[in-house]
Amino acid sequence: MPDGVAPVLSVRGLKTVFRTRGGEVHAVNSVSFDLRPGELLGVVGESGSGKSVTMMSLIGLLPSPPADVRAGQVLFDGADLLTCGADHLRGVRGAGIGFIFQDPMTSLNPVFTVGYQLREPLMTHMGLTRAQAQVRAAELLDLVGIPDAARRLKDYPHQFSGGMRQRVMIAIALACDPKVLIADEPTTALDVTIQAQILELVRDLRHKLGMAIIWITHDLGVIAGIADRVMVMYGGQIVEQAPVQDLFTRPRHPYTRALLKTVPSVRGARAEKLSVIEGQPPILRAAPAACAFANRCPQAFARCCVQNPPLYPAGPGHDAACFWDFDKDAPKDG
């Protein structure tokens, strides 16, 4: 990926807080990243690390209250989505940025036909008439690999299988040719063979349509297969980001290292036991003042408990938020 290309989406210092009865939960803490045109950015992290909240904050999908997007900038198409106002944001949702959610069984409205739900964004954003939208909707269903597309537009979501529904969701997200597609664990709820089909579909569409994709997942195996670049999240922060190859060969954050050890390796010795990461991810009651991973980290030392590490460069396009220098196997100086 050439540097110097203007990113399609640029996030700076994003902070999201939930106001709950038990006090504030700092779910996203100063997240900054860029998404380049055509790039597939993988986002990994344990449950509760703030992946979904980060992405939903970008386009204002979190219910407020309790969510409060407190600071930051989200630059897309020359506008800051956090300050641009509701009307502009609505124009971006669905048209500029498409979203796919985890659970295809509940993400479609049960009382409207699939055709209706596909036509909606087309008529709202592209000003198509009903008839034009119907034609385009059939093309879209065909594009995502649903046989007999024109006839299936009349069907209701419950008449589709889980995998087919997720294809419909993808068709809806792609309806208006978005520049960015955000997929929040789109295959987690599906069984393995369907998962593979959906991955294949996305890989295929990505080359056909040339959009940038943010792909959230728990599954590092999936990331290895499709991503260009990977972002690892922990405690509502980005703890490491790197080109995919680099991340797998030279992880520079203890959390990433631990995650990689939890993945069953196809080539590795079969007897090797999978390790699990001891302990629980934190629920942050305040913005982190120390490394959020320190209490679970084998490398942790005094500094980790009093200071929150910034992102240190660890190679070309590779940053890691850790005070430990894995090359020297010693604390970083400075």
Place this chain on the structure above:
Amino acid sequence: MFTFTLRRLLIAVPTLLIISLVIFLLLEAAPGDPLGDVPLTVPPDVKEKMRAALGLDSPWYVRYVLWLKQFFWVEPLHLIDHLFGTSLGEGMQRVISFQSRQPVMQIIAERLPQTLMVVGLAYLIGVMIALPIGILSAYRQYSWFDNLGTFVSMVGFSVPTFFTGVVLIIVFAVKLQWFPSVYDTTLKVTDWASFKAQLRQMVMPVTVLALYNAAQISRFMRASMLDNLGQDYVRTARAKGLGERVVVLVHVLRNSMIPVVTVIALGVPTIFGGAIITEQVFKVNGLGQQLISSIHANDLPMVMTLTFIFAILIVLFNLIADLLYGILDPRIRYD
């Protein structure tokens, strides 16, 4: 859907027959005598003749079958005669009220308009104010509007209509004298002045009942909206860039209406039953009042027929509610 409807209608026949038998036996077993009001000075043999004239001398099963025949055969024939000017039912004995010696159906037909006008209108108005209140309360949950709505509907729901009715009468009829306290059933709307008088006398009973209905249905609407507002498909609709209006009034509302429509349909028979208490309070000469006075007078044919019509309506609207459910929710297929 068609076979489902047909099947349900067929099942309804034995159900209703059993209901009619149960009602008949209950009335039979109830204490009280239709001739209880006859003066003691009337000699016993005359009383026996009066009893025979009412048909009370035959055993209960004979009278039950007779009633069945009159209700299901003679009355429909008379209705056809009435509508088309034929004379199919000529000379056949109709269901006759003990009290007034008039055909029961004729009395019901006279009373029905009052009830529909007051109770039916109140139901309609209640539904029409309940839906927007429920929608807005849910959308702005815990706002001052929602809290006010919760309070008002709690009051509307827990304070009995005879209390609100009497309070309204004292304030608006007695003190302020804006509205009449007694509903005049004989009033005929012929011109502007009588129309206004009709409106004025309807205001209070309709208000009392409408508030009561609205309190219930708005709570139901609110709960149903809240259920749906949290669903994933709402997030999808927002992620598609649809406006809040479309998200709430198309996507959420369409789903929320499914159970609410069912509840509204199930409530319709209560209109025909009349609002017994409210009709009493405002002296509306409707079916509810008729039922009460017939019970007092041991007017068995009247009570039997009214109660049974009420049962038919309940069975019918249960079916209608089920059918509406099937129409509104594509996941439900009855065939």
